[in-house]
Amino acid sequence: MSVEINVTGEVVTAYLSGELDHHTAKDMRESIDAAIELNMPTLVVLDFKGITFMDSSGIGLVMGRYRILQKTGADLHITGTPPNIYKVFRLSGIEKLAKLEGRL
Amino acid sequence: MIKNKFTMTVLSRSANESFVRATVSAFALQLDPTLEEISDIKTAVSEAVTNCIVHAYKEQDGNIYITGEIFDDNTLKIKIRDKGCGIENISKAMEPLFTTVGGERAGLGFAVMQSFMDGIKVKSTVNKGTTVYLTKKITKRFSVNG
Numbered sequence: 128m129s130v131e132i133n134v135t136g137e138v139v140t141a142y143l144s145g146e147l148d149h150h151t152a153k154d155m156r157e158s159i160d161a162a163i164e165l166n167m168p169t170l171v172v173l174d175f176k177g178i179t180f181m182d183s184s185g186i187g188l189v190m191g192r193y194r195i196l197q198k199t200g201a202d203l204h205i206t207g208t209p210p211n212i213y214k215v216f217r218l219s220g221i222e223k224l225a226k227l228e229g230r231l
Numbered sequence: 232m233i234k235n236k237f238t239m240t241v242l243s244r245s246a247n248e249s250f251v252r253a254t255v256s257a258f259a260l261q262l263d264p265t266l267e268e269i270s271d272i273k274t275a276v277s278e279a280v281t282n283c284i285v286h287a288y289k290e291q292d293g294n295i296y297i298t299g300e301i302f303d304d305n306t307l308k309i310k311i312r313d314k315g316c317g318i319e320n321i322s323k324a325m326e327p328l329f330t331t332v333g334g335e336r337a338g339l340g341f342a343v344m345q346s347f348m349d350g351i352k353v354k355s356t357v358n359k360g361t362t363v364y365l366t367k368k369i370t371k372r373f374s375v376n377g
Contacts, residue, residue, distance in 0.1 A: 149281045150245035152335065180252075180270075182277040186337040211270040218346050219339055 129177075130158040139168040144177025152184040159192060169201050175229075176207030185212070186219040193224045204228070235261060235301040243288040243295055243313070245281075251297055252276045258299045259307050262369040271347035272307065272367060278340040279311040279363045285332060287315025287361055309365040317357040325353070 128145035141159045145151065163171060171192065175181070189205060196203050208216060208229030216227055237258055241247040252273040259272050283295045298310040318324045325345070330338030344351050350366035 146249055148245075148248045148277055149285065150248050156335065180249075180273060180277075182274050182281065183337045183339040183343050184281065184335075186339055187335040190337055191335045211267070211274075214270075215274065215343065218343060219337060 128154065130155050132158065132162045134162070134166050134168075137169040138172065139163060139166050139170070140172040140174060142174045142177060146180040147178050147185045147188065148180070148182050149184045152188050156188050156191060160195065163192070163195060167199065170204065171196060171201055172204045172206055174207045175205065175209065175212050178209065178212055181212045181215055183215065183219070185215060186221060189221055189225060202226070232303045233300055234303050236299065238296070238298045241295050241297070243284045243291070243293045245284055247295070248277055248280050248284070251280045251295070255297070255299055255309060258301075259369070261301055262305055262307060263372060264369045268367065268369055275344045275347045275365055276309060276311070278343045279365065282340050282363070283311065283313040283315065283361075285336065287313040287317075289316065305369045305371050307367050307369060310362060311365070312360065312362040314360040317359055318353070318355040318361055319357055321353050321355055
């Protein structure tokens with residue numbers, strides 16, 4: 128599990144990799160939240176290209192970041208979702224909160 | 232008729248979430264599942280085990296008992312049992328987005344299990360524990376070896 132943060136202007140992109148479950152979610156969200164706090168972005172992109180497994184802990188992670196960004200008025204995008212991850216996201220209806228890119 | 236079976240017990244540590252789903256998916260490989268079927272099984276098992284850790288044992292130590300069975304009609308049955316706090320209202324707990332812990336939990340564990348498996352049954356007694364039964368029929372595929 129790892130998170131790589133890239134900051135370009137007002138955009139923070141977090142490249143997530145490895146397995147995302149209840150065990151790994153805590154470290155991932157701490158890295159993302161630290162980058163949000165430091166950079167005060169207008170857009171946060173969560174890139175799931177490197178995620179090999181995700182259960183509903185991933186949805187919790189996205190919902191938690193959405194709540195934080197609601198307070199600052201920033202947008203949230205989800206990109207690079209592999210088909211198995213996209214399937215979990217679709218079940219949650221997360222696209223009502225964040226722009227979701229991917230396919231089954 | 233039953234073709235194969237395994238049982239295992241793990242401590243309710245979050246590091247065991249990946250261990251249990253990897254073990255169950257390795258067992259399920261005997262049924263020659265597709266990548267999507269394997270991914271569905273791993274996700275559902277991960278939800279059930281996480282529920283034991285987060286809800287049943289409330290992040291305290293306890294045992295999680297897992298049984299996997301393969302039947303000759305290509306069905307996989309998985310039983311995940313805990314001796315934790317139990318569920319007062321099972322139908323409420325199974326409602327999508329319902330969660331007792333809030334925060335970073337989405338309340339979608341049972342919704343994922345229902346959606347990704349063919350069958351789910353939950354038995355629970357308050358202060359005694361919960362058992363989740365998951366069933367998935369794996370599509371039979373033709374192979375060159377017959």
